[in-house]
């Protein structure tokens with residue numbers, strides 16, 4: 393961001409200035425090749441090494457066990473709503489879905505095109521205000537896997553822990569919380585994440601898949617989206633999103649410099665609590681999510697008097713506090729606090745919220 397400008401967008405989102413600087417440098421001469429990364433062949437040793445390192449960085453950052461594979465895919469997180477069933481769900485099998493907000497609803501809607509989709513649990517009736525306990529999920533024995541969205545970007549609802557579904561593989565869309573916390577990978581059959589939140593590039597997806605789930609893709613699965621085929625070809629069955637993968641590599645370097653997920657997680661909690669504290673102080677603001685399920689990445693809130701909302705956004709923008717409008721489906725206000733959100737941004741927003749309340753409350 394420019395001087396005095398803070399970006400609270402939900403993704404693409406703010407990135408550390410030092411990462412942007414490193415990315416810029418790759419646009420002149422990359423690794424002494426004499427040309428930029430944008431002009432480098434994807435089959436060259438330099439790029440192959442970059443992909444290997446980045447894959448290893450993901451594995452290391454999340455302590456991914458050996459029996460899981462990491463791949464880079466294209467099409468953004470939404471494409472996975474279709475590619476997960478095409479790769480992992482036999483035609484007559486049933487997939488379970490836990491609906492906790494806008495993005496899990498989208499995953500369910502798309503999943504219905506590929507097989508039997510079963511709504512295992514939903515909080516739609518209570519306005520997506522919480523995460524249902526696993527004991528409330530209707531998981532019959534014939535469920536092939538259960539899909540969840542541990543952080544609902546539009547609704548500001550986050551799972552307080554990795555659910556335990558026993559033998560049923562959990563498939564998680566971690567797009568908006570990926571690498572913000574440690575994850576008990578063994579509880580999941582597959583994790584996927586679009587990288588435009590904590591890692592930068594749009595269109596790129598990182599998928600972590602347990603090996604025993606591979607090998608059941610439907611014949612009509614496009615080859616470039618076949619998880620197993622990509623793994624067998626070292627992710628080179630087509631031209632990968634090279635610059636995006638480089639940005640992810642730089643962001644993983646940066647995350648390591650911050651102390652990794654174990655250090656960034658408490659930091660994220662402190663930042664979000666600073667805003668929730670103001671929201672809860674009195675009746676001026678409200679948060680639609682029950683306290684124990686509030687997201688540490690996407691703080692969704694509103695002003696009780698709706699007429700204040702547009703004024704809040706306009707005044708915030710005039711002060712350089714950008715992109716605070718809520719998701720179009722959820723309305724209200726939203727401050728996204730991904731890993732790279734500086735403390736100064738949170739302090740500036742907290743101070744603005746307090747002064748706004750004093751002036752209009």
Ligand code: PMP
Nearest residue numbers: 468469470471495545567568586
């Ligand atoms: N899932 C979640 C949880 C998201 O937050 C988003 C994007 N906001 C998506 C899926 C869709 O991502 P994409 O635009 O990369 O398809």
